[in-house]
Amino acid sequence: MPSNPLTPDELHAFDLLLTEHRTEITDKIQGLADTFAGVQGARSDGSTDGAHDAEASSLRTEWSRMSKFQGEFATELDAIDRALARVADGSYGFCSRGGERIGQERLEYRPASELCIDCARQLESSRRR
Numbered sequence: 001m002p003s004n005p006l007t008p009d010e011l012h013a014f015d016l017l018l019t020e021h022r023t024e025i026t027d028k029i030q031g032l033a034d035t036f037a038g039v040q041g042a043r044s045d046g047s048t049d050g051a052h053d054a055e056a057s058s059l060r061t062e063w064s065r066m067s068k069f070q071g072e073f074a075t076e077l078d079a080i081d082r083a084l085a086r087v088a089d090g091s092y093g094f095c096s097r098g099g100e101r102i103g104q105e106r107l108e109y110r111p112a113s114e115l116c117i118d119c120a121r122q123l124e125s126s127r128r129r
């Protein structure tokens with residue numbers, strides 16, 4: 001167990017923050033699904049005239065754009081779920097790489113952070129190479 005865990009109050013605050021973020025992202029994913037259903041619906045009840053090809057290609061563009069967002073949201077949702085699991089098991093707020101405490105400001109800015117700022121920077125610079 002870490003020697004300086006977050007206080008129960010702090011944990012509770014992050015739990016709320018994460019849950020809020022989770023709801024926001026779930027809403028966004030739902031919104032995307034609704035938008036896509038709307039795009040498809042508008043297309044199927046419209047008449048198929050000369051605009052058909054253009055419409056089909058804009059639909060494809062729209063779909064790939066939304067898939068990209070959906071992928072990003074899903075990744076974020078995963079990170080939030082893992083963070084919530086860490087809140088539950090008491091390891092929340094510690095770097096998953098080095099085990100050191102993640103700065104409070106960083107957690108407030110990105111509550112789903114798994115790495116301390118130093119490890120995150122190291123990882124980023126090693127990826128860039």
Ligand SMILES: [Zn+2]
Nearest residue numbers: 095098116119
């Ligand atoms: Zn670290």
